[in-house]
Amino acid sequence: MFSSIGWSETIILVIAALVIIGPERLPGALRWTINSVRQVRDFAGDATTHLKRDIGPEFEELRKPLAELNKMRGMSPRSLVTKHLLDGDDSILRDIEGALPTAEDLDIAGRPAPAPAPAPAAIEPPTSSAPHGWQDTDYT
Incomplete structure (x- = not known):
């Protein structure tokens, strides 16, 4: 207490x-x-x-529905739908879950997140012996 x-x-x-x-x-x-x-x-x-x-026995009859309500209180919405509407077969719900995007696929507003930017291309080292930005020119 x-x-x-x-x-x-x-x-x-x-x-x-x-x-x-x-x-x-x-x-x-x-x-x-x-x-x-x-x-x-x-x-x-x-x-x-x-x-x-x-x-007497009527008291026990009153306790049975209360016990059922207590069992339902501990159930999640998914288990309630599965038990009472789908007769225990939750394959439909699993198929739907597989088709839905996950939280990682959505941005804050619930829209599909943009694709990640591609990695920058590797910078190749210069092939000439001239300083960077200078061109090799033959003035002879």
Whole structure:
């Protein structure tokens, strides 16, 4: 019930209780709180027991649809469609998934991504002995 409360929150609550209630009345307040929580648990358990006894087999009939709903709650949309509409055969969905582009194929706006630019051509070293940009000319 209180699994999300950490040690730091517990310490803050104890300090707040000491300030608000006072150190002399804190043990009595803690006892009263613990007894109240136990009574609420007992009342809830007794109510369930009385329902099971009074309603009997009808109570179990009510639990079956609830159990089915809990099973459905854990299912994904794909498994629900596969189970109820496609009778467990998900080959159609696999074929559709194979035809759809993946996230890597799309840009941010959902359009097909442009093809990657080709790698630049390798620069060939000059074949002449003249400095770069100069032409070899024979003026003889």
